[in-house]
Amino acid sequence: MNGIQRKIMSLSVIVLFIMVIIWVVLTYYNQKTQEQYNEVLQRYLRMNEITNLSQQSVADLNVYLSQPSATTKSAFNGATARLLNAKAGLSTLRTANNSFTLTNYMHMIESLVEAEQLSVMFQGQNNNELSSARFEEATRIHTYISETTLSLIDQDLKTYDRFYRDIMVQSSMLKRLGIWLLTFLTVTLLLFAYWFSRSITRPIQQLTVAARELARGKFDNRIEIRSNDEISFLARTFDRMRVNINGLISEMQQKAQLELELQESRLLLKESQLRSLQSQINPHFLFNTLDTLSKKAYLDGSEETSDLIASVAGLLRYNLRRLDRSVTLAEELNVVLKYIEIQQARFTDRLTFRQQIDHTLLDVRMPCLTLQPIIENAVIHAVEPLEEGGTIIFRVMKEGDSVRIEVEDSGEGMAPELAKRIVEEQTLEEPAAIGHSTGIGFSNVVRRLRLFTGRDDVIEIVSVVPHGTKISLKIPLAGRREELAEAHDRR
Amino acid sequence: MRTRTIAIAALSIGCLVMLYFTLHTATGLMAPNKSEPSLLAAADDGGRSLRLVVITQELDTPFWLKFKQGADRSAAANGASLEMWGTYSSDRIEFLKKIEIAIASKVDGIIVQGLDTPEFTNLTKIKAAGSGIPIITVANDVPMQESLRRTYVGSDHREAGRLIARQLVRQMGASGKVVLMTSDEEEDYQSQRLGGILQVLKPYPGIETINVTSGDSRDAIVKAVDNILNNRPDAKAFIAVSAAHAGIIIQQIERRSRVEPYYIYSFDDNPETMTLLKQNKLDALITQSPERMGELSVELMVDWLSGKTVPLRPDGYFTDIRVLKAEDAE
Numbered sequence: 001m002n003g004i005q006r007k008i009m010s011l012s013v014i015v016l017f018i019m020v021i022i023w024v025v026l027t028y029y030n031q032k033t034q035e036q037y038n039e040v041l042q043r044y045l046r047m048n049e050i051t052n053l054s055q056q057s058v059a060d061l062n063v064y065l066s067q068p069s070a071t072t073k074s075a076f077n078g079a080t081a082r083l084l085n086a087k088a089g090l091s092t093l094r095t096a097n098n099s100f101t102l103t104n105y106m107h108m109i110e111s112l113v114e115a116e117q118l119s120v121m122f123q124g125q126n127n128n129e130l131s132s133a134r135f136e137e138a139t140r141i142h143t144y145i146s147e148t149t150l151s152l153i154d155q156d157l158k159t160y161d162r163f164y165r166d167i168m169v170q171s172s173m174l175k176r177l178g179i180w181l182l183t184f185l186t187v188t189l190l191l192f193a194y195w196f197s198r199s200i201t202r203p204i205q206q207l208t209v210a211a212r213e214l215a216r217g218k219f220d221n222r223i224e225i226r227s228n229d230e231i232s233f234l235a236r237t238f239d240r241m242r243v244n245i246n247g248l249i250s251e252m253q254q255k256a257q258l259e260l261e262l263q264e265s266r267l268l269l270k271e272s273q274l275r276s277l278q279s280q281i282n283p284h285f286l287f288n289t290l291d292t293l294s295k296k297a298y299l300d301g302s303e304e305t306s307d308l309i310a311s312v313a314g315l316l317r318y319n320l321r322r323l324d325r326s327v328t329l330a331e332e333l334n335v336v337l338k339y340i341e342i343q344q345a346r347f348t349d350r351l352t353f354r355q356q357i358d359h360t361l362l363d364v365r366m367p368c369l370t371l372q373p374i375i376e377n378a379v380i381h382a383v384e385p386l387e388e389g390g391t392i393i394f395r396v397m398k399e400g401d402s403v404r405i406e407v408e409d410s411g412e413g414m415a416p417e418l419a420k421r422i423v424e425e426q427t428l429e430e431p432a433a434i435g436h437s438t439g440i441g442f443s444n445v446v447r448r449l450r451l452f453t454g455r456d457d458v459i460e461i462v463s464v465v466p467h468g469t470k471i472s473l474k475i476p477l478a479g480r481r482e483e484l485a486e487a488h489d490r491r
Numbered sequence: 492m493r494t495r496t497i498a499i500a501a502l503s504i505g506c507l508v509m510l511y512f513t514l515h516t517a518t519g520l521m522a523p524n525k526s527e528p529s530l531l532a533a534a535d536d537g538g539r540s541l542r543l544v545v546i547t548q549e550l551d552t553p554f555w556l557k558f559k560q561g562a563d564r565s566a567a568a569n570g571a572s573l574e575m576w577g578t579y580s581s582d583r584i585e586f587l588k589k590i591e592i593a594i595a596s597k598v599d600g601i602i603v604q605g606l607d608t609p610e611f612t613n614l615t616k617i618k619a620a621g622s623g624i625p626i627i628t629v630a631n632d633v634p635m636q637e638s639l640r641r642t643y644v645g646s647d648h649r650e651a652g653r654l655i656a657r658q659l660v661r662q663m664g665a666s667g668k669v670v671l672m673t674s675d676e677e678e679d680y681q682s683q684r685l686g687g688i689l690q691v692l693k694p695y696p697g698i699e700t701i702n703v704t705s706g707d708s709r710d711a712i713v714k715a716v717d718n719i720l721n722n723r724p725d726a727k728a729f730i731a732v733s734a735a736h737a738g739i740i741i742q743q744i745e746r747r748s749r750v751e752p753y754y755i756y757s758f759d760d761n762p763e764t765m766t767l768l769k770q771n772k773l774d775a776l777i778t779q780s781p782e783r784m785g786e787l788s789v790e791l792m793v794d795w796l797s798g799k800t801v802p803l804r805p806d807g808y809f810t811d812i813r814v815l816k817a818e819d820a821e
Contacts, residue, residue, distance in 0.1 A: 029520070100572050103542060104596030111595040144592045170520065177516040184509030191502045 003229025004200055011196050015189065022181060029174055036167055040160070043093055047153055050090070050105075051146045053083040054112055058142045061116050065123055065135060076120070080113050097159045098152055105148050112141040203231035210238065219246040265451040272369075272444055287316050308345050311338040319369070326452070329396065329403065329475075330362035332371045336394070339372055343379050350389025351379070357396045361403045366475050367448045374407050374471055377442060382411025382468065401477050408470040419461040419469075422446065449473065541571035543792055544593045545629075545785075547604040548586050550577035553761050554781045558629070561785030562602070569793040571599075581676075581707065587614060594618045600792040605631040605643070607679040612637045625795055627803075629788045630781070631680040635805050641795060643807030644788040646779045648680040651812050652687020652732075655756050658775045658814050659692075659728055663754045666697025667727035670719055672712075672736045675704040684732050684758060701726065705736075712736055716743040727754060734759035734776075741772050760815065771817045780810040 057079035064072040087109045094102050119134035157164075203225045210223040219242055225235035290313040298306035318335045340353045375392065382390040395406040425443050449458040453476055463469040545562055547555050559575050566573035576593070578585040587610050593601050594614070601619065605611075605628035615626050615638040625641045632643040659669065671688065673681050685702075692698050701723060705715035716739055719726065729744075731737035737757035744750050750772045757764050757776040767773040787808055794800040 100542060100574050104592075104598065107597035108592070108595045111597060140591065141595045144588075144595055148592075173516060173520045177513065177520055180509060180513040180516050184506070184513045187502060187506045187509050191499070191506055194499070194502075 003227075003231075007196060007200065007229065011192070014192075018185060022185075026174070026178065029170075033167060033171060033174075040156075040164070043156060044153055046086070046089065046093065047149045050083070050086055050109065051149045053079065053086050054109065054142045054145045057083050057112070057116060058138055061119060061135060061138065065119065065131065068123065073120075076116075080116065083109060084113060093152075095156075095159055098155045101148065101152055101155060105145070105152060108141060108145050108148060112138055112145060115141060199227070200229070200231075203227040203229075203235065207231060207235055207238065210235070210242075214242060214245075219249065261451060265448065268444055268447055268451075284320075287313055287320065290316065308342065311341045314338045315342065325368060326365045327368045328362060329364045329366060329405075332366060332368070333357070333362065333396075335369075336371050336375050339375060340392075343383070347383055347389060350386075351383050352389065352391040353394070354391065355394045357394070358398060361396055361398055361477075364403045364475055364477060367452045370445050370449060370473070371405065371407075373442065373445050374473075378407055378409040378411070378469070378471075381414075382409035386411070398477075399474065403475045403477060405473040405475065406470060407472075408468065410468045411466075413463040413465040413467055413469050414461075415465065416463065419463050423459055423461060425450075449475070541569075541599045541793060541796055542596075543571050543573045543600045543602060543789060544596075544598045545573065545575045545577075545602045545788075546586065546589045546593060547575070547577040547630075548581045548583070548606070549604075550575070550579050554630075554759060554779070557781040558785040561782035561787075562789045563785070565786040565789035565793075569789065571789065571793055573789065577604075583608070583610075587611060590614050591618065594622055594624055597622065598624065599796055600624065601626045602629055602788045602792060603627070604629060605633040605638075605640075605679060607631075607633045607677065615639060625792065627788050627792055627795075629784050630779075631678060632683070632807060633679055642791060642803035642805060644791060645784050645807070645810060646777075646812045647807075647809040648683035649687040649690075650809070651758060651777045651779075652684035652689075653691050654687075654812065654814050655684075655730060655758065655775065655777055656688040656691035658816070659730065659754060659756060660695065660698070662774060663728050664697075665695045667754075668699045668701060668723060668725055669728040669730065670701045670703055670723070670726045671730050671732055672715070672740060673702065673704050673732045674707050674736070676707060678733075681732050688730060688732075707735070709739065712739045713743060716740050720744065720747060727752075729753060729755045731755070731757040734761060734764060737767065737773060737776075738763050741767055768815065768817055773817060775814050775816045777812050778815050779812055783810045 057076065060072070060076040060079040064076045087106055090102065090106055115134050115138040119131045119138060122128075122131035122134060206225050207223075210221070213221055223235050223239040223242060225232050227235075290309050294306045294309035294313060297303075297309060315335060315338045318331075318338075340351075344351050344353065375394070378392050382392065391410045393406070393408040395404075395408070397404050397406075422442055423446070425446055446459050450456060455474075455476065458474055460472040460474070461469065462472070543566060545559070547558075549555055555575075555577070562573055562575070576589045578589065583606065586606065590601065590603060590611070591614060601624055603615075603626060611633065615633075619626050620639045626638070628638070628640045628643045628645075630645045632645065632648075633640065635643075663669075669692065671685060673685060689700065692700055701719065703715055703719050705711045712735075716736075720743060729740050731740055734757050737755065741750055741755060744753060744755075754774050755772065757767075757773055758779075760768075760776060760778040764773060764776055768776060787810065791800065791803055791808065795803055
């Protein structure tokens with residue numbers, strides 16, 4: 001049996017039980033009163049019967065005396081026998097109060113019968129005078145008997161006066177008890193039914209409220225219902241559903257976030273591609289021309305010029321490739337070196353470039369064209385404006401489970417606010433990428449790095465005005481966000 | 492929500508109140524059951540102990556109430572059950588019927604106020620003796636030979652008459668007219684008293700006695716008293732042989748003159764005569780011992796039935812009588 005059914009059944013059983021008890025009690029008392037009444041009536045009827053029987057016997061005797069025959073005699077004998085029989089039953093009526101009278105009564109009946117029999121006897125002896133005298137006596141005794149019957153009944157009334165009154169009081173009490181019991185039960189059952197129905201409807205109500213909350217989109221409120229029936233099971237299930245929905249929703253939100261980030265990275269890529277396309281008049285023509293120039297210079301014996309042009313061409317080629325593919329650190333480093341070579345040709349000994357590279361780490365993958373803009377930035381800010389030139393130190397080292405790439409320059413350094421803005425990817429107000437060969441700005445680099453690694457701490461800028469700036473990139477050795485990298489790679 | 496809480500609280504309180512009243516009524520219902528008398532609380536000795544009946548013509552008079560006290564006490568002491576039957580205001584037919592009922596009821600003994608009539612004699616002599624029921628007369632006697640009574644218990648009425656007559660002579664002196672008021676019922680005790688009085692007064696030639704009889708009704712007595720007062724205005728003393736006459740005699744005299752000059756005597760002390768005695772209107776009366784009569788009669792009956800005292804003295808057992816004078820009653 002389940003909870004709610006059990007509750008309803010128990011209510012019904014309790015009500016039934018109470019009703020049965022009341023019925024039994026009332027019936028018991030009614031029965032008892034009835035018995036008492038019966039007993040009382042029986043007494044009176046028995047006494048009355050004696051009067052009737054004595055009357056009967058006297059009447060029968062009279063008939064016999066006037067018409068002596070066997071029939072009348074047997075009728076008279078029957079009447080006396082019945083009278084004596086009834087007399088024998090009289091002793092049960094004895095009480096402390098009527099003992100004396102009752103004994104007299106019984107003897108009177110005997111006297112009556114004796115007188116009657118004497119009368120019959122004298123009749124048999126044809127002594128009519130004596131016979132009729134006895135008959136008269138019997139008649140008188142009969143009168144006494146009926147008088148005594150009345151006095152016995154009267155005595156009974158006196159003896160049981162208190163008792164009869166008690167019976168009456170009891171019956172009125174019974175009535176009162178009935179009324180009180182009825183009102184009591186009405187109130188109790190009302191209360192009980194209220195409590196009982198509440199124990200069923202309250203959890204349902206709570207569940208309704210919870211469902212309404214869920215419908216409104218509030219998935220955070222815990223659904224807790226204390227109840228020992230099916231509703232609590234329902235509530236638990238409901239709560240589990242809520243938790244599940246909550247999980248699904250947050251997952252969806254996460255996915256949507258990812259999608260958003262992906263979209264952004266695509267936009268950034270588009271932008272950089274556009275920039276690079278803008279900066280190329282006709283890249284293939286330029287590249288081919290540079291190649292021709294390099295060969296020409298080599299043939300003319302100017303090997304240095306030839307190499308320089310080759311570097312420019314290499315740089316250009318690297319730039320021309322698709323920017324949305326991840327590259328290894330080695331490839332990036334190669335581009336950086338070519339760039340430095342070109343810049344050293346420009347700045348001669350004003351530019352000092354030093355590198356400290358852990359060559360085991362060169363396999364790490366990273367977005368394309370991330371290092372070159374940083375180096376270029378260093379050249380622009382730390383070498384170009386200074387007559388005496390500057391030094392750029394490039395380091396690659398391992399740090400925990402990631403690769404740390406440092407670009408340190410000996411320039412004037414940058415204001416902390418500026419550094420902070422760069423780290424926080426706020427668009428710099430400077431005319432975007434002044435003199436940047438690739439046209440890719442710092443913020444673009446930082447953004448791409450973050451999207452690529454999925455981490456926020458990819459860049460760190462330490463700058464002390466006027467003692468130069470150190471930019472550190474941190475690229476995890478593994479665990480880059482695959483989906484992003486894949487999306488990155490699909491381009 | 493708040494009203495609901497209040498409603499629930501009210502219902503709960505109502506519930507408790509109802510519960511209280513219900514329990515109260517229920518306990519009330521249980522309580523009388525415990526005190527319920529059993530319908531058949533039979534007396535154990537019912538029918539086995541001696542059943543005695545006292546039959547009198549003057550039920551519930553002070554005399555017989557005292558008699559009953561004594562009789563009851565004695566019956567209780569002897570383990571006999573006793574009932575007092577009787578009539579009010581001397582209803583003779585009813586009185587005789589009671590005796591017949593007692594005989595028909597086969598009681599063990601009948602103690603009866605003597606009545607000197609043929610019906611009474613017939614009943615006691617033939618029926619009672621025939622059924623073997625002993626009869627003791629009390630207060631008033633009937634002649635032994637006629638009634639076959641076992642004995643008599645009560646005052647010696649002849650002696651009472653003598654006592655009152657002596658008192659009269661002492662107070663009035665040896666000469667004067669004395670009116671003797673008797674009832675016309677010719678009771679044995681009245682003739683006994685009368686006999687006693689006349690026996691004492693006879694030697695005094697100066698004292699003239701006038702016998703007046705009247706019916707028992709009040710009008711008859713008033714008439715008789717008026718008559719005697721009219722015819723014999725020189726009567727000096729009145730003796731109410733039947734106690735019921737005393738009050739009326741005094742009342743009638745009072746309507747004509749003062750009572751004090753008259754010498755008025757009565758038998759039996761009852762509240763009326765006692766009051767008159769205290770008011771000094773009665774000069775003296777005879778007091779009997781009804782309680783002792785009751786006691787002794789029951790005792791003798793029980794003794795006779797158990798065979799302890801056989802036979803009983805046929806002359807009777809006399810109980811105390813004495814003269815109560817007006818000056819003693821103060």
